[in-house]
Amino acid sequence: MTTAARDRDDRPRGGGRRDPATRRRTGGGIRGNEGVAGWLFVLPVVVILGVFLLLPILMAFWVSLTGWEGQGSPFKSGVPFVGADNYVRLFTEDGLARRDFMTSIRNNGYYVLVVVPVQTALALALALVVNNRMLRGKGFFRTAFYFPSVTSSVAISVVFLFMFANSGAVNGILSVFGIDGPAWFSDSRGLIHIVLGAVGVDSPPAALTGGGPFGLTWWDWLSGPSVAMCAIMALVVWTTSGTFMLMFLAALQNVPVALDEASELDGASRWQRFRYVTLPLLKPTMFLVVTLGLIGTWQVFDQIYVMSQGNPAKTTLTPAFLSYRTAFKDFEYGRGAAISFVLFLIIIVLTLLQRYVMRDRDEKRPRKRRS
């Protein structure tokens, strides 16, 4: 984080040696017992986090290394230890396990690519609208925009199922404009495939069907999100942008009015004020929103579970849902756990990558970075 970097910079440049006073404080002396007392105070939290967070994670990791079949405890002597087999199967062994996993990665990849930018932009736009000084009834709009976020995702999913039914509201509205709406939740065609089909590329060129990474052909990888997935994307964008709007709104209200007015006096246009004054000040919030969006979208589960269960033709299968299905429906608990750890890694890597992309470039940074 930027604050952490600044802290480092504030340190005395004396080669990292601490002054004797500090050292004495951490040693014995009059405040020597503070550490113990401190630990005593945080012990309840440490224990709770350990039992309900750290330990389950470690246990799940152990399960991902075994061929446990769900009979009794996975820590008994009879449970076969298979090492990295569960992971290897997901990546190198040609079979159903790998194909399902890679399909789910593809689906979720497209999902993240669409949902994160759209929901961030929508949230920012909503926040700007609500933050407008000229707007009347701010409270009403704020509540209205936030409402989807506080409603149960299952309830909303069911409502969307009705809306996107073959003869539902969405297709009804489309038919007013003379558009024959698709059968949303049974349409497995990918968007990119549809667009290609519209320009006359109906069957895949041979170069794309011959092979591809991880058992899916290039043609499969390049399908785009399916029509069914688009309906789910619309739902998620709609529900989550309210939450992120609140975050942007809080940040916007911290933007000093003086800055805005100063730039106005300097003759900056509306757009320039937004682009060069407001947006840079929102950067920490932007980072937060994009990070939370990334994490949330890679973990999408309940909408899939309620609306499509991975159908049609596996185009709404996501790693989180696949992990659940593999463990609790196929009784491959080891592979299910392995999928969730791979998902965990994907999220970590992408978040780090995003942090690198959004780093402060203007700031002079020390040449050697620690950690």
Place this chain on the structure above:
Amino acid sequence: MKRTRIRGAAVAILAAGTLIATAACGDSFDDGGTNTPQQSSGPAALQILIGSSGDAETKAVQDAAAAWASKSGNTATVTPAQDLTQQLGQALAGDNPPDVFYVDAGRFADYASVGALEPYGDKVDNPDDFYQSLRDTFTFDGTFYCAPKDFSTLALEINTDLWAKAGLTDADIPTTWDQLRAAAEKLKAQKITPLAIGDTRDRIGAFMVQSGGWIVSKDGKQATADSPENVAALTYVQGLLKDGLAAYPKSLDAGWGGEAFGKGKAAMVIEGNWIKGAMTNDFPDVKYTVHELPAGPKGKGTLSFTNCWGIAAKSKFKEQAIDFVKAMTTVDQQMTFAKAFGVMPSRESARDQYTSQFPADKAFIDGADYAQGPVNAPKMDSVLADFDASLNGLANGDPKQILGTLQKNTQATLAG
């Protein structure tokens, strides 16, 4: 600062170590074999987990359990599951399974192969009385594990009004593939969608059986998915779909075949006996008749769906549990269930009684003689789900390729 951090780390490691130790103690590292100590004296408290089809079934089973409990001096608690597979999975993983539970035929091998089920099949009264096809379904590695609760089969339902409208008579009721096609063509000429058929192996699979094929060999050890018989079956169904002689329910704006049939969107449908309840409740005005499925090149064939009364290998009250299952599978009790929620008794000796009570169901119960149960091999669920996904696109797909993929995946799964 540095020392505090080291000390902090030490405390954290200590805390984590203690936690793991405590957790491990709770586990007691037993080898968890099947020699679960049995409670020999005192009344048993049976836990029964059922995947109920509705209130009628829940109530019927609860009443039957209560009657057994008061007669035998034990207690029996019936719990209807929200999601049987998942709840059972959790209970088994937690070493605390219910004593008796429904086992779906498609899931049976998963449970049997990991030793979760008590193989008590031959201990119930007169086990040979169960239909042979059902016994086969619940036999794993040559052992008959559990008593079939009841069963359903697929048959051909015909909407009599639409049938007559196309000028067809009872003589046109198809008994072979060719006749099915001929009748369908006549219906199509009248702009009626002839046949609604579910887009899964649980419906289309019937054609594979009629053609003499199936996904796995009879003993469940070999993959036989890409046999020429199966290719012929899928090619036949594909022909029906392509020529507009059959349609999947989704394309008829229906959730399942019964709905399309009830709404009058198709003149024929292939469904099981559960369609009776749906028709009486949702479409009481539609008149229809039920017939055996048309025979294929290798004779008649249908699919059966069934549950058995599974008893947990880790149950403390196995003896009482078997006694409970005996009480649930008597002819009288099965007839009570049949009247309460419309299932067919799994005992052959109840057949006459059932046909005289429900003469319209003759086609369903006759199917028991040649029915094929679900794939009886462990870990096949994801493979079959993949097959279903490809059946979605059968109309434009290549049957050989679809079956080739199924064969490859099945082989890989059966090999472990």
